[in-house]
Amino acid sequence: MNRMFKQVLLVGALAVMASSAQAQVGTLSNGPVTVVLNATQAPTLTLTTSVASVTMASIGANVVTPFPTFNVTATWNLTAGTTIRLVGWFNTPAAALVSGANNIASARVVGRTGVAAFAPFTGAVSSGLGVAGGTQQLWSVNAAPLNGTATTNLDLALDYVGQPSPNAGVYTGTLNLRAIVQ
Amino acid sequence: MRRTRSLLALAALALAANTASAQVGTLSNGPVTVVLNATQSSTLALSTSAGSTTIASINAGTTTDFPSLNVTAAWNLTSGANIVLVGWFATPASALTGPGGNIASARVLGRTGAAAYAPFTGNAVAGQGVAGGTAQLWSVAATPLNSTATTNLDLRLDYTAQVPPNAGAYTGTLNLRAVVQ
Numbered sequence: 001m002n003r004m005f006k007q008v009l010l011v012g013a014l015a016v017m018a019s020s021a022q023a024q025v026g027t028l029s030n031g032p033v034t035v036v037l038n039a040t041q042a043p044t045l046t047l048t049t050s051v052a053s054v055t056m057a058s059i060g061a062n063v064v065t066p067f068p069t070f071n072v073t074a075t076w077n078l079t080a081g082t083t084i085r086l087v088g089w090f091n092t093p094a095a096a097l098v099s100g101a102n103n104i105a106s107a108r109v110v111g112r113t114g115v116a117a118f119a120p121f122t123g124a125v126s127s128g129l130g131v132a133g134g135t136q137q138l139w140s141v142n143a144a145p146l147n148g149t150a151t152t153n154l155d156l157a158l159d160y161v162g163q164p165s166p167n168a169g170v171y172t173g174t175l176n177l178r179a180i181v182q
Numbered sequence: 183m184r185r186t187r188s189l190l191a192l193a194a195l196a197l198a199a200n201t202a203s204a205q206v207g208t209l210s211n212g213p214v215t216v217v218l219n220a221t222q223s224s225t226l227a228l229s230t231s232a233g234s235t236t237i238a239s240i241n242a243g244t245t246t247d248f249p250s251l252n253v254t255a256a257w258n259l260t261s262g263a264n265i266v267l268v269g270w271f272a273t274p275a276s277a278l279t280g281p282g283g284n285i286a287s288a289r290v291l292g293r294t295g296a297a298a299y300a301p302f303t304g305n306a307v308a309g310q311g312v313a314g315g316t317a318q319l320w321s322v323a324a325t326p327l328n329s330t331a332t333t334n335l336d337l338r339l340d341y342t343a344q345v346p347p348n349a350g351a352y353t354g355t356l357n358l359r360a361v362v363q
Contacts (some may be wrong), residue, residue, distance in 0.1 A: 025261070025262060025362055025363060026308070026309070026361060026362060026363075027224055027226050027259065027262070027361065027362040028226065028310075028359060028360070028361050028362075029226040029227060029228035029255065029359050029360035029361070030226075030227050030228060031228055031357070031358065031359050032310075032357035032358055032359040033228045033229060033230055033253075033357075033358045033359070034233070034355050034356065034357055034358070035230055035232070035233065035234065035235060035251065035335075035337075035355070035356045035358065036233060036234035036235075036353065036354070036355055036356075037234070037235060037236075037237075037248060037277075037278055037290070037337065037352075037353065037354045037355070037356055038234060038235070038236040038237065038351070038352070038353050039236070039237040039240050039246070039248075039278060039285070039339055039351075039352045039353075040237065040238060040239055040240065040350070040351045040352070041239070041240045041280070041282070041346055041347045041348065041349045041350055041352065042239045042240070042349060043349040044242070044349065077346060077348060077349045078349050079281065079282065079348075079349045079350050146282065146348060146349065147282070147345075147348045147349070
């Protein structure tokens with residue numbers, strides 16, 4: 001009888017131990033504890049051109065002489081906006097291209113995107129960009145979707161139709177291009 | 183008659199003296215016992231050094247790190263081999279959400295210590311987390327059974343070779359829980 005009683009006690013003790021050990025595994029912490037993550041993707045608008053320079057071998061007299069066509073690509077990631085506008089300008093309209101003491105005015109430089117009509121760089125500041133008398137809005141593209149990209153051709157030419165040819169020389173100038181969201 | 187009263191008085195005094203003498207050294211029944219029972223419940227508490235962490239600007243085409251934070255586990259157990267830290271996002275497809283879209287948990291990486299970063303794309307661990315949005319972040323020995331441990335928790339967004347998310351402010355909640363194994 002005494003032996004049987006001891007056995008019962010032993011079995012009971014083992015059962016309690018097993019129960020305690022089992023209860024610990026799987027014990028969960030408070031919570032879940034949370035960490036709030038905040039991240040901002042800043043708006044971006046990037047402009048690139050397919051070439052850094054273009055060259056015409058010879059300016060034609062009394063004609064429009066084109067530069068080789070190149071591409072302009074705008075890439076944007078915005079939170080708002082309806083239109084991406086491309087503005088081009090020469091810093092000094094009277095001397096868009098320079099060869100020593102000789103200049104080619106921005107009025108003689110014409111440009112277009114797509115198949116629009118060529119227009120001279122003689123406009124006023126556009127969307128806060130450019131300089132008076134040396135600017136042109138070249139392109140306008142829908143900003144939707146707000147994370148997008150678009151490419152267009154940019155054709156430039158020198159227009160000496162009905163004008164005396166510039167003095168002989170090698171002329172160099174810099175066209176500034178910038179895109180803006182509106 | 184008077185003599186009889188005297189005898190009765192003497193008898194009473196003798197009885198009283200005998201009774202008083204019998205009280206000294208008398209023990210109660212027993213000992214009576216009182217069993218005291220008290221339980222210190224097992225505990226496992228998790229805390230973080232910050233309730234939120236912020237990236238000012240997500241880098242395009244690469245990784246961007248959140249400021250590191252610390253996670254502390256404090257436990258008081260009767261048994262157990264390891265404390266495992268599990269982290270998860272409730273909705274893997276939109277771990278962080280913003281006006282322009284979502285950032286999936288696959289783009290969120292985490293690590294503790296100096297381990298390699300891993301995305302929150304795993305299945306539930308030890309019953310914690312959700313399928314496709316979970317990572318086991320840390321495992322520490324549970325011994326001694328009444329102890330505490332702290333580790334860094336580094337989180338990052340990985341847009342390596344990926345199109346960046348749409349511009350905007352994104353917010354999400356990482357759930358953390360420790361479990362005894």
